[in-house]
Amino acid sequence: MKGYEPGTYGQRWAELYDDVYKPDDSIVELLSRHAGDPPRALELAIGSGRIAIPLAERGVEVSGIDASPEMVEKMRAKPGGEAISVTMGDFGDVAVEGEYPLIYLAFNTLFALLSQERQVECFQNVADRLERGGRFIIDCFVPDVKRYDSHNTRTAVSEIISVDEHTLEMSVYDPVDQTIDSHLVRRTESGESIVLPVAIRFAWPAELDLMARLAGLELEDRFGWYDLRPFNERSTSHMSIYRKPD
Template sequence: MGSPTTYDALADVYDLMYPPASPDIADAVGFLAELAPEGGRVLELGVGNGRIAIPLAERGLTVHGIDGSEQMLEKLAARDPHGRVTATAADFTTGGTGEQFDLVFIALNTFFAPTSAEAQLQCMQRMREQLAPGGRVVIEAFEPRAFHQQEGEKTSTRYLSPTSVMIDSTHVMRDRQLILVIHTVVDGGVPRPTQEVIRYAWPTEIDLMARIAGLRLVERRGGWRGEAFDANSHRHVSVYEAIEDPK
C-alpha cells in the first residue's frame, strides 16, 4: 500500500510509463531550476530513478534525493555513473538528510504515496525541517475531483512499447480518500500485476497540512509551464515558503 515494494516491482517499466525525455520533464526542470539560486542545494523526496534530479544536477545544482525503493535507486545509480545526485535510501515521511536545502520538492503525485493524512503531514514536516531560510517547497499532484466522483471500477490501457502495454484498473474508496490501482504489464509473457494504493488530498487540505508544518502557500499553478490553476485544472504545482517565527 504505497510501499517501496510497489515501486521495486515497477522499476523496470517506469521509464516506459513516464519517459524521461518527455516535454513535461523539461518543463519541470525549468520551473524548479528557476526557484533555486545558482549553484544552490536541492532535495527531491521520492527521487526514484532520477528523471528530474539528474537534469537538475546537470544545470550545476547540488542535488540530493531520498527514496524507499532500492530498485529505483539502482536505476538512478546506473543512469548517474558519476554520482552527481547524492541518494539516500529511506522513508521520506520519517527520515531525512539532517541538512538544509534551498529547494525541497516532491513530484508526480508522490505526496499521495503515504496512505494516511498523518503520514502526509509527517512528509510535509520533513520538508519544512530540511528547508533553508528563504527556500521553497514545491509539490506537484493531481486534482482529485475526477477520481472522487468515480463510480465503480474503471480500467484503462497505456502504451509502453511496440510489444507491451499496461492495463490500469482503479477503484476509489471515497470515505478514506484512497485509490487502489492494479497495474498489469502485458508483454507476451505471464501478465505481471502490481498493486498500488495512494491517498489523494484536496489542494486546500494540502495547504492546511503545510500551515501545520510551518509553511504557507506562495503560488499555485496548473502545471510546470506556469499555467493558471482554475476549475478545469487536472493537476497543480504548489509553491510554499516557511512561516518565520515571530521575534
C-alpha cells in the same frame, strides 16, 4: 492494500518506469530557478533520477531520498546518476541532515504516504529541513471521484499496445480515507501478465494548503503545471509552491 510497503512501487515498477515516464524540461527549468545560490535541492522520492539528473546537469547540487533500491539502481546506471547522494528510507520522515533552499516532491508522490497523518508529518518534516525563505514544491493531480462507479470501483482499458499486448486498470476507491488501491495489469507479447500495484491516499489542494499551514509554510503560488499555465477549476493537476517565511 495488504502487503503494500514503501518499497513495493519501486520493486514492481523499476524495470518499466523509464520506458513509460519521460523527462520533462519544464519541471527542471522551474526547479532550477528556485534552487538558491549556491543551488542545492533535496528530492523526496528521487526514483530513477528522471528529474534529479537533468537538474544536477544544470549545476544544482541534488540529493534525494527513496525507499526502493531497484529505482535508485536505475539512477546509478545512468550518466551522472552515480554522483547523486541518496538516503534510503521513507521520504515522509525527511531523515537527512542540514537545511535546503529547495525541497521538491514530484509526480503525485505525496499521495504515496497512505494516511492524512503521514502527509501532515511529511509537511512538518519538510518545514524543519527548509532554510528560512526556502521552498517546498510539489505537483499533484486534482482528485476526480467521477472516475469511480456507484460501487466505488473503476475498471478501464489503459492501453492497447499491439495485437497481443494491453494494459488494464482496476481500482477501488475509499471515500472516507481518500485512498485508491489500483492494479495495472500489463499483458506482454509473450502472454505473461505483470501486476503493477499502486496505492495512494489523495488530497484536494485545499487540504494540502492546510497541511502546509499547520507546518508553518505559506502557499506562495499555484499553477496548472511547471510551465506556469494557469490553475483554475478545470485544472486536472497543480504545481504548488510553499514557502517558509523569512
